[in-house]
Amino acid sequence: MIGKFSLTRTLPAALLLAVMLMPGWAMATPRVALLDQAALQSAKAAHSVLLAVTRAGERLVAVGERGIVLLSDDSGVSWRQAKVPVSVSLTAVQFVDAQ
Numbered sequence: 656m657i658g659k660f661s662l663t664r665t666l667p668a669a670l671l672l673a674v675m676l677m678p679g680w681a682m683a684t685p686r687v688a689l690l691d692q693a694a695l696q697s698a699k700a701a702h703s704v705l706l707a708v709t710r711a712g713e714r715l716v717a718v719g720e721r722g723i724v725l726l727s728d729d730s731g732v733s734w735r736q737a738k739v740p741v742s743v744s745l746t747a748v749q750f751v752d753a754q
Contacts, residue, residue, distance in 0.1 A: 689743045694722030700736040701725060706746050712753030718745035 697703070705719035715727040717734070722742040725734040739745075 689722075690741050692742045694724070694739040694742045696736055696738070697723075701734040706744065707748045709748050709750065711750045716748055716750075718748045720744045 700723050703719055703721070703723045705717045705723070705725070707719075708715060708717040710716075713728065715731055717723075717725040717727075719725075722739045722745060724737040724739045724745065726737050727734045
């Protein structure tokens, strides 16, 4: 016993109070929707997880996790990252024509 308070009583009560307040804290934390957040530009984008690739005319377009879109105009020898307005995983890519 420490002073008038018993550690075996106050510690569980404090933990219970903390657990009860956690949902309110989580709801108060501002979150950015992944559809409203642009994909991050990365020097390592060409080594990221890619989920689909297709041709658009002579250009290869590859898409992947966290909104990564890579473009290649030399049949995949080199890649550059496109600026993309979303950061969700892109699982497929297709174009209706070469443009």
